[in-house]
Amino acid sequence: QVQLVESGGGLMQAGDSLKLSCAASGRSFSSNAMGWFRQAPGKEREFVASISAGSVRKSYADSVKGRFTISRDNAKNMVYLQMNSLKPEDTAVYYCAARLAALATSVSRYDYWGQGTQVTVSS
Numbered sequence: 197q198v199q200l201v202e203s204g205g206g207l208m209q210a211g212d213s214l215k216l217s218c219a220a221s222g223r224s225f226s227s228n229a230m231g232w233f234r235q236a237p238g239k240e241r242e243f244v245a246s247i248s249a250g251s252v253r254k255s256y257a258d259s260v261k262g263r264f265t266i267s268r269d270n271a272k273n274m275v276y277l278q279m280n281s282l283k284p285e286d287t288a289v290y291y292c293a294a295r296l297a298a299l300a301t302s303v304s305r306y307d308y309w310g311q312g313t314q315v316t317v318s319s
Contacts, residue, residue: 198222198294198308205290205313208282212317216277218292218310226250226270229299231306232277234288234315241291241303245277248299255301259285282317289314 204216216232231246245266246255254266265278275292290313293306300306 200292200294200308200310202292202310202313205315207316210283210317210319212282213280214282216290216313218275220273225273229295230268230275231293232266233291233293233303236288243301246299246301253299255299284317284319287315287317
């Protein structure tokens with residue numbers, strides 16, 4: 197089992213920066229690919245970013261590429277999402293997810309999920 201707890205969400209203005217954190221516990225964190233997803237009201241959960249176990253590979257949704265950066269600290273069992281130049285369309289609940297395999301971008305491929313943290317961006 198892997199437990200994930202997100203933090204760092206909040207109410208922001210367009211153009212602001214925000215850093216989300218995800219604390220992981222349980223099975224060997226350093227072996228898991230990790231991802232960030234988001235879900236806006238009335239919409240399906242969508243991929244935001246993912247990172248391989250050793251941080252060698254990263255993948256981003258086109259909508260956040262160049263603005264968001266995913267990183268991880270295996271010594272601290274933490275994953276981060278640095279979000280810059282926030283836009284109102286970034287408003288969503290952001291979820292951290294773990295996959296007991298290689299990096300992936302599909303919701304269905306992730307095995308464990310956190311409870312989410314709300315990010316609201318006003319114009």
